[in-house]
Amino acid sequence: MGFILNKISADNFLSSLKDEYYIFAPKCFEFGGTYSDTDTIRYSQINSFDEIVFDKKSLYSFKEAIFHISQTIFYFTEDQAKESNFNPKKVLIFLRNCDLHGLKRLDDIYLHNGPEDHYYKNLRENVKFVVMGCENSFENCFCVSMGTNKNDDYDLSIDKQDDNYLITCKDNEFNKILADLNISQTEIIPKFVTSNSVKVNIPDNLSNDIANNSIWNEYDIRCIACGRCNFVCPTCTCFSMQDIFYTDNGKVGERRRIWASCMVDGFTDMAGGHSYRVKKGQRMRYKVLHKVLNHKKRYGEHMCVGCGRCDDICPEYISFSNSINKLENAMKEVTSNE
Amino acid sequence: MGIPFEKMPEVNAAIQEIIDGLEINQEAFAQGYPSSGTRNISACIGNKVCPYACYNTTKFAKRIEHAVFPNDLHFKICLTGCPNDCAKARMNDFGIIGMTLPQFEPERCVSCGACVRMCTRKSVQALNPINFRPVRNKEKCIGCGECIINCPTMAWTRSKKKYYKLVLLGRTGKKNPRLGEDFLKWVDEDSILKIILNTYNYVKQYIDVNAVGGKEHIGYIVDRTGFEEFKKWALKGVELPPETEVCQPIYWSGIHF
Numbered sequence: 001m002g003f004i005l006n007k008i009s010a011d012n013f014l015s016s017l018k019d020e021y022y023i024f025a026p027k028c029f030e031f032g033g034t035y036s037d038t039d040t041i042r043y044s045q046i047n048s049f050d051e052i053v054f055d056k057k058s059l060y061s062f063k064e065a066i067f068h069i070s071q072t073i074f075y076f077t078e079d080q081a082k083e084s085n086f087n088p089k090k091v092l093i094f095l096r097n098c099d100l101h102g103l104k105r106l107d108d109i110y111l112h113n114g115p116e117d118h119y120y121k122n123l124r125e126n127v128k129f130v131v132m133g134c135e136n137s138f139e140n141c142f143c144v145s146m147g148t149n150k151n152d153d154y155d156l157s158i159d160k161q162d163d164n165y166l167i168t169c170k171d172n173e174f175n176k177i178l179a180d181l182n183i184s185q186t187e188i189i190p191k192f193v194t195s196n197s198v199k200v201n202i203p204d205n206l207s208n209d210i211a212n213n214s215i216w217n218e219y220d221i222r223c224i225a226c227g228r229c230n231f232v233c234p235t236c237t238c239f240s241m242q243d244i245f246y247t248d249n250g251k252v253g254e255r256r257r258i259w260a261s262c263m264v265d266g267f268t269d270m271a272g273g274h275s276y277r278v279k280k281g282q283r284m285r286y287k288v289l290h291k292v293l294n295h296k297k298r299y300g301e302h303m304c305v306g307c308g309r310c311d312d313i314c315p316e317y318i319s320f321s322n323s324i325n326k327l328e329n330a331m332k333e334v335t336s337n338e
Numbered sequence: 339m340g341i342p343f344e345k346m347p348e349v350n351a352a353i354q355e356i357i358d359g360l361e362i363n364q365e366a367f368a369q370g371y372p373s374s375g376t377r378n379i380s381a382c383i384g385n386k387v388c389p390y391a392c393y394n395t396t397k398f399a400k401r402i403e404h405a406v407f408p409n410d411l412h413f414k415i416c417l418t419g420c421p422n423d424c425a426k427a428r429m430n431d432f433g434i435i436g437m438t439l440p441q442f443e444p445e446r447c448v449s450c451g452a453c454v455r456m457c458t459r460k461s462v463q464a465l466n467p468i469n470f471r472p473v474r475n476k477e478k479c480i481g482c483g484e485c486i487i488n489c490p491t492m493a494w495t496r497s498k499k500k501y502y503k504l505v506l507l508g509r510t511g512k513k514n515p516r517l518g519e520d521f522l523k524w525v526d527e528d529s530i531l532k533i534i535l536n537t538y539n540y541v542k543q544y545i546d547v548n549a550v551g552g553k554e555h556i557g558y559i560v561d562r563t564g565f566e567e568f569k570k571w572a573l574k575g576v577e578l579p580p581e582t583e584v585c586q587p588i589y590w591s592g593i594h595f
Contacts, residue, residue, distance in 0.1 A: 034487060036385040036392050036438065036496055060492075069491060070445050227450055228490040242449065244469045259448045259491070266451075 002157075002168040002188025003178050010049045010165045016177050017092060018047070021128075024065040025094035026058035027051050052094060054160040057138040061234035061309060062095040066123050067106060072256045073119055084254075091127045094158070097192050098141070098305040100131055101148040102234030108299045109237045119257070128171060133159040133191030140308030142198040142321050148305040150192040157190035166190075198308065200321050202292050203328040205335065211289070213330045215323075216281035222316050223280035227261030229287070229310035229320065235303045238262060262287055288323050346370075361400070363407040375410035375553050379403050381417040382425035391419025392436030392483060393500050398527060405531055411541050412553035414509075415534065421461075421482045421503070428518040431556045432534055433505035437481030437524065439497035439581075440474060446493035447471050453485035453494055460484050481524070501581075504530055507557040507590065516557070516592020523583040533572045540571035557590070 005013060017023065025046045033040040041058045043065055044051075072084045095103075110120035131154040134141075143149040155171040166188045169175045230236040240260040245253040260267060263283050268276040277283050295303035310320045341349060350370035357364055357371060364371060379402050382388070384395030395417045402415055417434040418425035427433030449470040457465040457472075464478035465485060472485070481501055486494040501524045508518030522529070537556065544559050544567075545552075560568045565588055578584070 031498060032495055034489075034492065034495075035389050036436075036483075036500075037394060040492070042492065068445070069448060069493075226452060226488070226490045227448075231448070231491050240449075242470050247468070261448070261450070261490075264450045264490075 001185045002166060003183045003185060004188070005165045005167060005181075005183060007049060007163055007165075009181055009183055012181060013177060014047075014049060016181075021090045021092045023047075023092045023094075024062065025052040025130075026056075028053050049165065052132075054132060057096075057141075057307075057309070057312065059309070059313060060232050061102065061307065062093050062099050063102070063106070063234050063236075065091065065093050066103075066127055067110075067120060067237065067259075068123075070256055070258045071119060072254045075252075075254045077252050086122050088126065091123070092130060093127055094130045094132055096132055096134060096307070097151045098143040098146075098148045098307045099234050100129060100151040100154060101146075101305045102307070103129070104153075104301075105235040105295070105299075105303050105305070106237055108295075112299075128155040128174075130154065130156040130158055131190065133157060134193045135159070135191055137193045137196040138308070140198060140311035140319075140321070141193070141196045142200050142306040142308060144194065144196050144306075145198075145200040146302060146304060146306035149194065149196075159188075159191045196306075198321050200306070200324040201328055202302070202324060203331045205331055206293050206327055207331075207334075208289065208293070209334045210327065210330055211285055213334055215326045215330045216285040219281040219284040219318065219323075220279045222318055223263065223284060224316055225263050225265055225280055225283065226315065227264040228313045228315065229318075230261035230263055231259060232309040232313050234307060234309070235291070235305060236261070238267075262290075284318075284323065288320070288327075291320075292324055292327075361404075363404060365408055371408060373408035373410045376406055376408070376413040377415070379406075379415045379417065380425060380430075382419050384417075384419045388419055389487060390422060390483065392438045392481070392496075393419060393502075395419050395425075395436070398434070401527070402531060402534065405535060406538070409538065410552065411538060411545070412555060413534075413538070413541075421480045428505050428508045429510055429515075430508055430518065431506070432530075432537075433508060433518045434530060435503040435505060437501040437503055438483045438486065439481060439499070439501055439524065440479070440483065440485050441495045441497055442472070442474065443493050443495070444471055446491045448491055448493075450490060452488040452490060456484045456488045500527070501525065502527065502530060504533065506588070507555075507560060509555050509557050509592075511555065512595075513558070514592050514594055516590050519588045519590055520585045521588060522578070523585070524579070525582045526579050529576050529578055529582070532576045536572050536574050536576070537568075539574075540568060543571070 023046055024043050026041050027044040027046055029040045031037060041053050041056055042060045043058060043062060046052060074081045074083045110117040156174055157168045159166040168188050168190055169178055238260040239257045241255060241257050243253060243255050277286055291304040292302050351368045353370060354368045379399040381395035381399040385391035385393055399417050414430040415432040416425050416427040416430040418427040419436045421435055423435060427435055453472050454465045454467050457463060461482050461484045462478050462480055464475045465472040486496055503520060504522040504525055505518035506521040509515060541556060541559060544563050546554050
């Protein structure tokens with residue numbers, strides 16, 4: 001069963017959660033774009049349903065709300081360390097079906113990959129998820145090919161229809177609040193897309209033998225190693241550590257972890273000044289094969305969820321889906337050479 | 339052009355449609371546009387197309403046109419979207435260069451180094467990394483926006499407010515061609531407009547009464563009266579925003595023959 005909320009009842013629902021939850025959703029930052037007089041849609045805390053952007057894709061994913069771009073994990077003095085305070089307030093995140101699949105990838109890496117990641121777990125435990133249905137596929141999306149166009153593992157689903165919000169609920173706490181608002185119940189089926197204009201084909205015989213194929217060479221020149229594809233990706237989880245010594249007292253400081261990108265210079269730097277994957281094409285190969293080959297070997301499903309944000313943001317118009325679609329022919333080359 | 343002089347009224351009537359379409363101020367309808375001293379306000383393509391531009395150059399140029407046209411005093415005004423100055427604003431009496439005041443959210447910074455690298459290589463090296471993060475040198479920064487354009491996480495974003503640099507009294511010509519010098523940094527649109535209008539009053543007061551064709555480059559007038567007298571007139575009634583830097587004294591050089 002589901003609920004149809006008008007704007008007033010939807011905002012009543014939201015305000016009843018505000019004390020207990022930080023609410024994150026894709027929001028339009030007017031004139032907040034990289035280029036002057038352009039807007040951008042990215043994640044932010046919101047106070048009203050009006051602020052949530054339903055009809056466009058966010059430039060960055062929900063990831064930053066649960067896995068902070070920069071997180072101070074502890075402070076140190078000369079002989080002591082103190083873990084940074086953790087805010088136990090609950091979090092409610094609005095995201096898309098593909099993103100919720102992305103969450104599973106984050107969980108796999110941070111919770112089901114050896115010891116649990118303490119800092120991720122702290123944040124993750126307090127989060128509930130609202131899936132925003134997609135009425136139509138957005139540009140560059142290929143979720144259907146990746147099997148990530150639908151995800152029922154949500155706490156709430158929401159679709160905007162004219163001025164109303166269609167909601168289904170799987171969470172007892174939210175169910176109770178909705179029931180208290182005296183909203184009539186009705187049958188609602190959350191929306192999801194069943195086809196995208198972009199389709200990808202990952203060959204069954206894909207293997208790391210493709211690493212030396214020439215398909216990667218074009219990215220040596222095209223890619224500028226800015227890392228945007230990683231930073232917008234809902235499934236990239238790499239981070240780096242920084243020890244900061246405060247400038248007024250160099251014996252005191254903090255350790256923080258920050259997002260890292262396998263496309264950006266320095267990612268593979270080692271003691272002695274060595275680094276792997278100096279060429280951009282090698283970095284592209286590493287990323288693509290992690291997303292559509294190697295993650296699956298360990299966790300049973302591809303890392304990439306087909307949200308297409310990497311294609312949306314690439315300043316050099318490199319298409320990740322195109323790079324996937326080159327794999328089949330390249331594999332034919334690889335196998336015929338044997 | 340081969341247009342007989344007696345046909346001019348017909349030509350003037352025929353071009354009325356163009357004047358209407360461009361929304362150019364006019365003294366008399368269907369009489370053409372008789373002023374030539376104040377040149378067409380020129381502008382680069384601006385932020386409608388160019389990713390570097392910090393504002394809509396056409397929109398601001400039109401605003402200036404409406405304020406100063408028609409006028410026969412020799413004024414050259416040029417707008418360019420960013421300090422690249424593709425429009426050659428520095429070769430005009432008034433050069434308006436777009437600026438943005440970069441906003442930094444340290445918690446979004448991943449220390450990729452793109453801003454520092456690009457500021458160093460393409461701009462004025464106003465950024466230096468301290469504790470893995472860029473620190474902006476306010477005195478050096480020219481507001482070009484390279485840090486913003488190159489930031490992959492939007493740790494750098496544009497200021498809501500638009501800023502401009504006003505450069506003064508550049509010129510081409512036979513006597514002493516020279517580049518315009520910085521006058522105001524981080525100034526706003528309204529102040530620039532007032533300064534231009536004030537300058538018309540200044541020129542009317544001090545122009546050489548025997549100037550050939552009634553036109554004289556403003557720069558030569560300022561050379562005569564001294565910059566301080568010009569500044570007094572130009573800033574009359576202008577309330578500059580608190581963040582505006584006024585450059586003084588200003589000296590021009592250029593080519594002397």
